[in-house]
Amino acid sequence: MQKLNTATQMRQMDHAAMYGEYAVAPAILMENAGHAVAERAEKYIGGWLGKDVIIFCGKGNNGGDGFVIARHIQAAGARVYVYVLGCFQDYSSESRQHLETLFKLEDRETCIIVRCGDENIDWQLLKHRLQDSQIVIDAMLGTGFHGNLREPISSVTAVINEAAAASDLTVIAVDIPTGVDSDTGAVSGSQEEENGPVFADMTITFGALKRGLVFYPGRLCAGHVELDLIGMPAPLLKKSEDDPAYWLQESDISEILVPRSPDSHKGSHGTIGIVTGCSDMAGAALMAAHGAVRCGAGKVFLRVPSQTAPYCIGRQPEIMVRGIGNGSFFIEKDAEYIVSECRSWSVLAMGPGMGKNRETKKFIQYLISHTECPVVLDADALNLLTGEQNFIRSFGNRIIMTPHLAEFSRLSGYSLGEIRKDIIYAAKRFAAAWHVNLVLKGAPTVIVSAKTGNAYVNPTGNSGMACGGMGDILTGMIAAMTAHETMPDICTAASVGVYLHGAAGDYCRNHVGQYGFTPMELADAIPKVISQLGEAMAVPRLQHPMIGGR
Numbered sequence: 001m002q003k004l005n006t007a008t009q010m011r012q013m014d015h016a017a018m019y020g021e022y023a024v025a026p027a028i029l030m031e032n033a034g035h036a037v038a039e040r041a042e043k044y045i046g047g048w049l050g051k052d053v054i055i056f057c058g059k060g061n062n063g064g065d066g067f068v069i070a071r072h073i074q075a076a077g078a079r080v081y082v083y084v085l086g087c088f089q090d091y092s093s094e095s096r097q098h099l100e101t102l103f104k105l106e107d108r109e110t111c112i113i114v115r116c117g118d119e120n121i122d123w124q125l126l127k128h129r130l131q132d133s134q135i136v137i138d139a140m141l142g143t144g145f146h147g148n149l150r151e152p153i154s155s156v157t158a159v160i161n162e163a164a165a166a167s168d169l170t171v172i173a174v175d176i177p178t179g180v181d182s183d184t185g186a187v188s189g190s191q192e193e194e195n196g197p198v199f200a201d202m203t204i205t206f207g208a209l210k211r212g213l214v215f216y217p218g219r220l221c222a223g224h225v226e227l228d229l230i231g232m233p234a235p236l237l238k239k240s241e242d243d244p245a246y247w248l249q250e251s252d253i254s255e256i257l258v259p260r261s262p263d264s265h266k267g268s269h270g271t272i273g274i275v276t277g278c279s280d281m282a283g284a285a286l287m288a289a290h291g292a293v294r295c296g297a298g299k300v301f302l303r304v305p306s307q308t309a310p311y312c313i314g315r316q317p318e319i320m321v322r323g324i325g326n327g328s329f330f331i332e333k334d335a336e337y338i339v340s341e342c343r344s345w346s347v348l349a350m351g352p353g354m355g356k357n358r359e360t361k362k363f364i365q366y367l368i369s370h371t372e373c374p375v376v377l378d379a380d381a382l383n384l385l386t387g388e389q390n391f392i393r394s395f396g397n398r399i400i401m402t403p404h405l406a407e408f409s410r411l412s413g414y415s416l417g418e419i420r421k422d423i424i425y426a427a428k429r430f431a432a433a434w435h436v437n438l439v440l441k442g443a444p445t446v447i448v449s450a451k452t453g454n455a456y457v458n459p460t461g462n463s464g465m466a467c468g469g470m471g472d473i474l475t476g477m478i479a480a481m482t483a484h485e486t487m488p489d490i491c492t493a494a495s496v497g498v499y500l501h502g503a504a505g506d507y508c509r510n511h512v513g514q515y516g517f518t519p520m521e522l523a524d525a526i527p528k529v530i531s532q533l534g535e536a537m538a539v540p541r542l543q544h545p546m547i548g549g550r
């Protein structure tokens with residue numbers, strides 16, 4: 001997995017590298033950063049030779065990177081126009097050093113430097129240059145950006161986006177696209193305002209991925225993202241950050257979901273108890289059970305209210321269905337019928353299609369308090385438990401809650417705006433307050449560990465999965481993974497379930513298209529996706545997969 005850093009964490013990493021024991025000179029780091037952009041972008045565009053390139057350099061070190069880039073691509077045969085948007089004396093010493101070098105390379109043929117303040121950018125000339133250029137490099141703002149873009153950067157950004165929309169101009173962003181908040185993915189301006197962010201085709205980021213590159217809308221501005229370590233000392237790259245967040249990778253999942261031991265048996269792969277459904281809402285219950293089956297669960301028991309049972313029994317032979325009680329929804333008394341068998345299950349999942357009857361809430365609370373296995377709570381179970389923070393806290397670290405944004409807002413009491421402002425922060429705050437493992441479903445989904453407070457962001461999935469029933473499948477998948485014999489802890493199980501769920505959705509999109517694949521089709525793709533894990537890369541088997549934290 002890769003660290004997902006904030007701007008502050010990046011500044012700390014930079015500072016430790018430059019001014020701590022490692023003493024990597026600032027100008028060297030900047031040189032490495034600029035060289036990384038020149039090298040990686042060269043592969044992306046097919047070579048600098050003969051290209052006309054415009055580089056916009058902001059007032060900070062992002063701009064300093066731009067000065068280095070200009071030198072390298074001039075040497076590689078490009079003609080480069082450098083717009084210096086800051087005053088010389090305002091730059092850091094490392095930026096000034098690289099700018100002085102660039103001044104010595106200035107000529108009227110291959111390196112034209114436009115020293116400009118707000119009042120004297122020749123906008124007409126700039127627009128012509130943009131029309132005649134093939135590449136723009138955005139070295140205006142990086143991790144130092146906050147709020148909304150100010151002039152002249154706001155107008156320059158608008159001109160770049162306009163030129164790129166009207167031609168096949170390629171835009172390369174340095175570290176992060178200008179106007180994207182590196183901590184949250186929020187962007188400058190809004191629909192009606194002008195001062196929006198740069199929309200890049202490619203972003204080369206340094207040292208660690210920034211959170212703003214994986215959350216929308218910032219993620220939409222970044223295009224193809226490449227990470228370059230720019231010579232950062234290894235201990236800083238591996239250092240666990242305070243308030244950490246990680247970007248899950250396939251290698252994490254394939255290290256955990258190891259091939260089955262040849263002598264394993266159905267007991268090795270868990271007994272999944274799914275207790276859910278109400279009246280004729282059998283579909284959600286069946287989909288949750290099917291998700292568990294397709295994840296290779298050993299045995300799957302489905303317990304539904306008696307009046308729901310006729311819709312479920314025999315629908316899928318692998319799922320062992322029984323009706324409970326006499327009604328169309330669960331009441332507290334019904335819990336007594338199944339609490340003893342629940343105790344023999346590896347995991348208990350509740351919520352999909354369970355209904356909102358207050359009696360059912362008591363049923364749920366009874367089962368949670370009279371069992372000791374991990375519990376997955378989704379959908380109606382979450383709605384019914386809104387406000388029950390103290391109850392949940394007392395069982396928390398064996399509970400996984402899987403709300404989507406609207407359910408999370410109701411459950412937590414945080415407004416949608418507050419959540420969207422910083423999803424990782426909101427998810428961590430809730431997981432700590434309720435002492436639960438949280439799967440906050442969205443684009444992307446964020447998983448938080450009750451044990452460590454670490455956040456894991458899921459890279460898989462797509463908008464073709466935005467339809468009813470996908471969450472039901474996921475509930476069954478997480479339940480099955482929780483019961484998997486090699487799973488180190490339930491946060492890891494949740495992360496594996498979420499990753500596979502999105503990967504199965506990507507498989508369906510790639511084979512069926514973005515519209516119309518069903519939750520059941522996604523579930524049926526799971527075995528294929530699991531079989532492909534690790535085929536892409538032979539990875540060393542970690543002794544202790546990192547996800548659950550040390």
Ligand SMILES: NC(=O)C1=CN([C@@H]2O[C@H](COP(=O)(O)OP(=O)(O)OC[C@H]3O[C@@H](n4cnc5c(N)ncnc54)[C@H](O)[C@@H]3O)[C@@H](O)[C@H]2O)[C@H](O)CC1
Pocket residue numbers: 010013014029030033058059060061062063064065140141142143144145146147148149150151153174175176206207230
């Ligand atoms: N290890 C690394 O990641 C390295 C990163 N490098 C580069 O350094 C920048 C961060 O540099 P910094 O000087 O801290 O900030 P910026 O260059 O992003 O910008 C600061 C500059 O921007 C002005 N500003 C802030 N908000 C706005 C706004 N809303 N509108 C207009 N202007 C704004 C602010 O006033 C400052 O003047 C990082 O991204 C990397 O590119 C190192 O070069 C190598 C190591």
Ligand SMILES: [K+]
Pocket residue numbers: 062138139140141142173174175176177178
């Ligand atoms: K930038």
